[in-house]
Amino acid sequence: MTTVAGLPAHALLVHAIVVLAPLTALLGILCAVWPAARRRFVWLVVSFAAVNLVLTPLTTSAGEWLYNSFPTHSAILETHEERGETMIYFSIALLVMALAVAFLHVRTVRSDATPKLTAVVVTVVAVVIGVATTVQVVRIGHAGTEAKWGVISE
Structure with a gap:
């Protein structure tokens, strides 16, 4: 997929990731630490x-297609592209985190008691992966914004 309605697909798809990854991370952390949220x-x-x-x-x-459509690349665009390639690992980790929280939920429902160690491990995993994913999304997005719009001064 290269374009949608004449716009680069990357520009449209990236907004889904920018919203979905941090939202998933936040909800995953919330579910890990708060059983009522986990149930819902x-x-x-x-x-x-x-x-x-x-x-x-x-x-x-779609980003690679856009990147390759230009003959020259700035250093910051190359940084954005390199960081963007790492997002798949964070997305995999986010799914692992979500499955760990689901495991905690199922185990709690089936036995009415979850060992504290399991709950602590899942919570630590959720926080580490959630925060790391959110930070990486910001880093990727910042480099992409800077590549597109230049440095934005305060």
Whole structure:
């Protein structure tokens, strides 16, 4: 997919990732630390993580097409492209985190008690992956914005 209605597909798809990945991370952390939220949102988090994982290679592929459509590249655009290629690993980690939270949910529902160690490990995993994913989305997006619009001064 290269264009949609004449616009580069990357410009459209990237907005889904920019919203979906941090939202999934935040909801995943919330579900890990708060059982009431887990009961309500755990399957939504798994769904969001799966959609994010599907959209990531589509977005990077569209980005590669856009990147290759220009004969020269600035250093910041190359940085954006390199960082963007790493997003697939963060998307995979986000799905792993969502599945771990779902495992915690299922285990709690089936046994009415979850070992504290399991809950702590899932919570730590959720926080680490959630924060790392959000930071990486910001880093990728910042480099892309700077490549497109230049340095924005305050």
